[in-house]
Amino acid sequence: MEKEYAISMRGITKRFGQVVANDRIDLDVRWGEILALLGENGSGKTTLMNMLSGIYQPDDGEIYVNGEPVYIQDPKDAFEHGIGMIHQHYKLIEVFTAAQNIILGLDGEKMDLRQTNRKVREICQRYGFDIDPEMKVYDMSVSQKQTVEIIKVLYRGANILILDEPTAVLTPQESVRLFQILRNMKADGKAIIIITHKLHEVMDVSDCVAVLRKGEYVSTVRTADTNPQALTEMMVGHAVTLNIDRPRYPKPEKKLIVQNLSVVDGEGIRRLDDVSFTAYTGEILGIAGISGSGQKELLEAMTGLMATEPGSSVRIVEGAKETELIGMSPMKIRRSGVGMAFVPEDRLGMGLVGSMGMTGNMMLRSWRKGRGIFVKKKEPKELADKILSELEVVTPGTDYSVRKLSGGNVQKVLVGREIAIQPQVLLTAYAVRGLDINTSYTIYRLLTEQKMKGVAVVYVGEDLDVLIELCDRILVLCAGRVSGIVDGRSATKEEIGLLMTHAGREDER
Amino acid sequence: MSEEKKTPFIRLARRSAMDRRRMWIIRVSSIVFALILGFIPILLTGSNPLEAYGVIIQGSLSRPVYIRQTVKIAIPLLGCALAIAPCFKMKFWNIGAEGQITMGAVAATYFALYWYDRVPHVMLLVIMALTGAAAGGLWALIPAFFKAKWNTNETLFTLMMNYIAIGIVAWLQGGPWEGRKGSQLIPMFNDAARLPDVLGVHCGWIMVLILVVLMHIYMTKTKQGYEIAVIGDSANTARYAGMNVGYIIMRTMFISGAISGFVGFMIVSGANYTLYSGVANGVGFTSITVAWLSQLNSFAMIFISMMLAVLQKGANTLQTRMDVPASISSIITGILLFCMLSCEFFINYRLIFRKRQDTEAAE
Numbered sequence: 001m002e003k004e005y006a007i008s009m010r011g012i013t014k015r016f017g018q019v020v021a022n023d024r025i026d027l028d029v030r031w032g033e034i035l036a037l038l039g040e041n042g043s044g045k046t047t048l049m050n051m052l053s054g055i056y057q058p059d060d061g062e063i064y065v066n067g068e069p070v071y072i073q074d075p076k077d078a079f080e081h082g083i084g085m086i087h088q089h090y091k092l093i094e095v096f097t098a099a100q101n102i103i104l105g106l107d108g109e110k111m112d113l114r115q116t117n118r119k120v121r122e123i124c125q126r127y128g129f130d131i132d133p134e135m136k137v138y139d140m141s142v143s144q145k146q147t148v149e150i151i152k153v154l155y156r157g158a159n160i161l162i163l164d165e166p167t168a169v170l171t172p173q174e175s176v177r178l179f180q181i182l183r184n185m186k187a188d189g190k191a192i193i194i195i196t197h198k199l200h201e202v203m204d205v206s207d208c209v210a211v212l213r214k215g216e217y218v219s220t221v222r223t224a225d226t227n228p229q230a231l232t233e234m235m236v237g238h239a240v241t242l243n244i245d246r247p248r249y250p251k252p253e254k255k256l257i258v259q260n261l262s263v264v265d266g267e268g269i270r271r272l273d274d275v276s277f278t279a280y281t282g283e284i285l286g287i288a289g290i291s292g293s294g295q296k297e298l299l300e301a302m303t304g305l306m307a308t309e310p311g312s313s314v315r316i317v318e319g320a321k322e323t324e325l326i327g328m329s330p331m332k333i334r335r336s337g338v339g340m341a342f343v344p345e346d347r348l349g350m351g352l353v354g355s356m357g358m359t360g361n362m363m364l365r366s367w368r369k370g371r372g373i374f375v376k377k378k379e380p381k382e383l384a385d386k387i388l389s390e391l392e393v394v395t396p397g398t399d400y401s402v403r404k405l406s407g408g409n410v411q412k413v414l415v416g417r418e419i420a421i422q423p424q425v426l427l428t429a430y431a432v433r434g435l436d437i438n439t440s441y442t443i444y445r446l447l448t449e450q451k452m453k454g455v456a457v458v459y460v461g462e463d464l465d466v467l468i469e470l471c472d473r474i475l476v477l478c479a480g481r482v483s484g485i486v487d488g489r490s491a492t493k494e495e496i497g498l499l500m501t502h503a504g505r506e507d508e509r
Numbered sequence: 510m511s512e513e514k515k516t517p518f519i520r521l522a523r524r525s526a527m528d529r530r531r532m533w534i535i536r537v538s539s540i541v542f543a544l545i546l547g548f549i550p551i552l553l554t555g556s557n558p559l560e561a562y563g564v565i566i567q568g569s570l571s572r573p574v575y576i577r578q579t580v581k582i583a584i585p586l587l588g589c590a591l592a593i594a595p596c597f598k599m600k601f602w603n604i605g606a607e608g609q610i611t612m613g614a615v616a617a618t619y620f621a622l623y624w625y626d627r628v629p630h631v632m633l634l635v636i637m638a639l640t641g642a643a644a645g646g647l648w649a650l651i652p653a654f655f656k657a658k659w660n661t662n663e664t665l666f667t668l669m670m671n672y673i674a675i676g677i678v679a680w681l682q683g684g685p686w687e688g689r690k691g692s693q694l695i696p697m698f699n700d701a702a703r704l705p706d707v708l709g710v711h712c713g714w715i716m717v718l719i720l721v722v723l724m725h726i727y728m729t730k731t732k733q734g735y736e737i738a739v740i741g742d743s744a745n746t747a748r749y750a751g752m753n754v755g756y757i758i759m760r761t762m763f764i765s766g767a768i769s770g771f772v773g774f775m776i777v778s779g780a781n782y783t784l785y786s787g788v789a790n791g792v793g794f795t796s797i798t799v800a801w802l803s804q805l806n807s808f809a810m811i812f813i814s815m816m817l818a819v820l821q822k823g824a825n826t827l828q829t830r831m832d833v834p835a836s837i838s839s840i841i842t843g844i845l846l847f848c849m850l851s852c853e854f855f856i857n858y859r860l861i862f863r864k865r866q867d868t869e870a871a872e
Contacts, residue, residue, distance in 0.1 A: 305748055367732055
């Protein structure tokens, strides 16, 4: 094997039970190169990288580091070969400082924090990080925590870095900064692999793109020779249109009026602060914000699942009639007939019963119906059959536990059921998270259909490109407050990104 | 190649779905396997295992009178397993059936002792059954209330409640309800307070069989059974669906405690004809085993409770005939539980052994 390759993988195969997660995959990364590993959810990207970082071992195939064949037994082995992975979920000790976290678990390292601090500052300077080694982790933002994770890997002398969806939790501005750092590292001769499914990032930062599809290796192309459309087709395996249709609804009317909505959680932290907005019929109102800015609380407060502060008001307008929802239990809201549908973020932990089949899950909306002590199964069964055929849910049958279905099919069951109540308001939280491109577009289409039926759709999302293409208006939350509402047709990502961080708060003062 | 491959010798892999027939084959073979493992402790006592099993079967099933005694052991086990099932389905770990049985027995005993000459026979039994159920239900309601209101740990709470209940009986035994002074015993019930026999066993067996059917219908066909299943899966989903989780927990625990209390009534009125502090005699705990082994399936509980009763009854005969301690039945029950639980593991996972390293030559 040639030395210019930092990593070469040949014929890597990994099976989990009957599932072949990776099927004879080849991959090459040169020194001083950024490789984007692209593929839909479940295409085997993370599995492949976990084999590089020693978390799994391949069933078949060889790995070469710098031209030498290696067997990577565990993460420690990986570090010895200079491979470091930054996972999606950070593994930091909250009460430690950055420097303490960085040296944590290093054998034979003297606890000389002063020297560590100096070395950390050196690394920062070299690649353009901006972090104080003596800062405690609990005081850090998500992007600062990520920085600590990256420095941790560099500190251990890694020169092959793997980043698993590093921008999923970052604002656009933070992503730009991260990419600059990656370029600096590349200039320093390091080899970098980033796992992502955001096409514009691939185009922006990578030199080469390797595409996986359903556990199989499709091919590697030079970024300069390709475009998003071509990459998508490689990912999905057939031609797709990437445009989301955004028709205008003829006459929008006020449907959902939220005023001075505040939520204080059990620990006395103000999660929502004086939130006011109006959602109209025939519009998709997007809600953007860094994760944990109050999105979950907003939706749960509106559906009666979370207690609100005095003075909060959530009203549904029907002609001249206004129904106040604050103070109603979730059951009462359901019975009042205001038609509030809710697709929560935690699909199996909140929206569905994982151990039951589709029919049992349809009953979640209707189990109370009818007199007597017995449940009626006929209607839910019919509804399940209808959703099964209309949304093309892939399942062995309507009694097959939904927990065992794939993420996309789970979401179809959930969205299908919520739409079936013919809602006036449809609240959705991260409706396409973890879904493949095809299913994502099915969901966008369903939401747009609802909108054109005159439903007020609220779409809490994380991908700004999608929010800008799908939504009529976008409300931006920052630390539990509304930092701005922008028009989806004219807004830019940068504008929303600024509102997502504290910048939007300055002009309030 | 210098680098030796260090693949672990055994690895685990998740199985894809298995068909029902194979699942039951694995379960039945795990029971057989457990019985074979049971050879070891019997061998340690110096007896012939096959002979010992023979004696167990003989001592529990060979004569009508033995069968009756075995069924008598199985009745409270089955009844109490039915009581626990809805709690466990809800993932509310009620291990307080022992105390709920005891409190049911206390209430029934009160009427047996002081009302036997005031109301007709059948009426008295009905009053005893209803108050027994109510007492067991209320006893169970206490930990459920604290769980619903302040999310206390139900496992510890229900366990502690057992000892309080047993303590109460000990006090009654030596105090207010004591029969002959100094005897520390509560007098035997009047005939009016005893359950009549049907086919030689007190009629409790008919009632638990009816309960089996009722519980099956309750869990699979009713709205309340649906609520219990949803909460067991995810309390958040239940809240989302508009269910009042705290209320449902309390209601289910009341029902569970009430059935246990009813079992307590059957024990004092059908078997013991008196009350003493050991009235539950571990039934509340053994029935947890019954409920688990039968995967909360009401009909499977009939079979499992009979099996454990056979072991228990047969082991007594074993002790007298072959000098093997009767506690051998608890040991075998333990092995059974262990094997049945681990067989669930093999239903979900399979083992992969390291392949021979002859593929290396291909380099």
